[in-house]
Amino acid sequence: MHTPVMLNEALEYLAVRPDGIYADATAGLGGHTAAIAQRLTTGQVIALDCDGESLELARGATQAWAERIRYHQAKFSELRTALASLGIEKLDGLVADLGVSRYQLTEPERGFSLTATGPLDMRMDRSQGMTAAGMANTTSERELADLLYYLGEERRARRIARAIIRARPIRDTLHLARVVELAVPRTGRLHPATQTFMALRRAVNRETEELDALLVAAPDLVAEGGRIVAITFMSLEDRQVKVAFRELARQGRARLLTKHVVRPGEQEVAINPASRSAKLRALEMKGQRG
Numbered sequence: 001m002h003t004p005v006m007l008n009e010a011l012e013y014l015a016v017r018p019d020g021i022y023a024d025a026t027a028g029l030g031g032h033t034a035a036i037a038q039r040l041t042t043g044q045v046i047a048l049d050c051d052g053e054s055l056e057l058a059r060g061a062t063q064a065w066a067e068r069i070r071y072h073q074a075k076f077s078e079l080r081t082a083l084a085s086l087g088i089e090k091l092d093g094l095v096a097d098l099g100v101s102r103y104q105l106t107e108p109e110r111g112f113s114l115t116a117t118g119p120l121d122m123r124m125d126r127s128q129g130m131t132a133a134g135m136a137n138t139t140s141e142r143e144l145a146d147l148l149y150y151l152g153e154e155r156r157a158r159r160i161a162r163a164i165i166r167a168r169p170i171r172d173t174l175h176l177a178r179v180v181e182l183a184v185p186r187t188g189r190l191h192p193a194t195q196t197f198m199a200l201r202r203a204v205n206r207e208t209e210e211l212d213a214l215l216v217a218a219p220d221l222v223a224e225g226g227r228i229v230a231i232t233f234m235s236l237e238d239r240q241v242k243v244a245f246r247e248l249a250r251q252g253r254a255r256l257l258t259k260h261v262v263r264p265g266e267q268e269v270a271i272n273p274a275s276r277s278a279k280l281r282a283l284e285m286k287g288q289r290g
């Protein structure tokens, strides 16, 4: 059974109206989508994800409420056109639960796992773009070091980049994990390649640019009184959301519902350790003036 992260808090801030139109921009395994759908009568929830395989899993998991859900494969930067193609002009709320899903992380074939052998893929949408192997095997040492430093907050970026270049061609997930492990000593609980994998994943999926696109599009698409809820898992992303939300509030376009970031309760973290690093922020759109 899939456990959606910060579900109660997301629902509280989304304040679902039974007749409303909602978007789940990150349907994943359908956890948040299902919970929204359960609260609807005449309303609907648009379940979006850039990963077609995840969307099929979400469809299966949410069958009981299928008549209230519309599934559509789209990335954040396609949100506007995706909703327009479904004939939807305004939403009563949007939720985005960022990052990768448990399915993506644990399915070796997808290449996100540093503890299972698989192709070094990491594309959320496997139909397009460069894989992590392509990136690890063709990027210059300097670019690779920058990527690890800026997208993975990896302080040992130069040493790791040099080791990757020397070990080329990187064959698969475990090969990369091993190369990094040999290059830098283990400090603390995390596998030494954790940030390398994170950085490559973020680069392959253009996650910074995609989140920016979402943060620009969503406020235009959510109606007055409608809400936006964002759940992030790393400080870089939380900062992106915080800055964008504060700017909307400063411009008088929205009201912050969370003055401070909201974290999962102890009980949730005990039951679902994956929720440990989650941070939630929410806002309510105001009417457009002028």
Ligand SMILES: C[S@@+](CC[C@H](N)C(=O)[O-])C[C@H]1O[C@@H](n2cnc3c(N)ncnc32)[C@H](O)[C@@H]1O
Binding pocket: 002, 003, 004, 005, 025, 026, 027, 028, 029, 030, 031, 032, 033, 048, 049, 050, 051, 054, 074, 075, 076, 077, 097, 098, 099, 100, 101, 102, 124, 210, 211
């Ligand atoms: C943490 S999971 C969501 C889990 C979901 N809330 C649930 O309860 O099952 C994040 C999902 O967002 C999707 N995603 C990440 N970046 C995306 C983007 N730029 N556009 C669309 N979907 C994206 C991923 O494919 C993944 O399925």
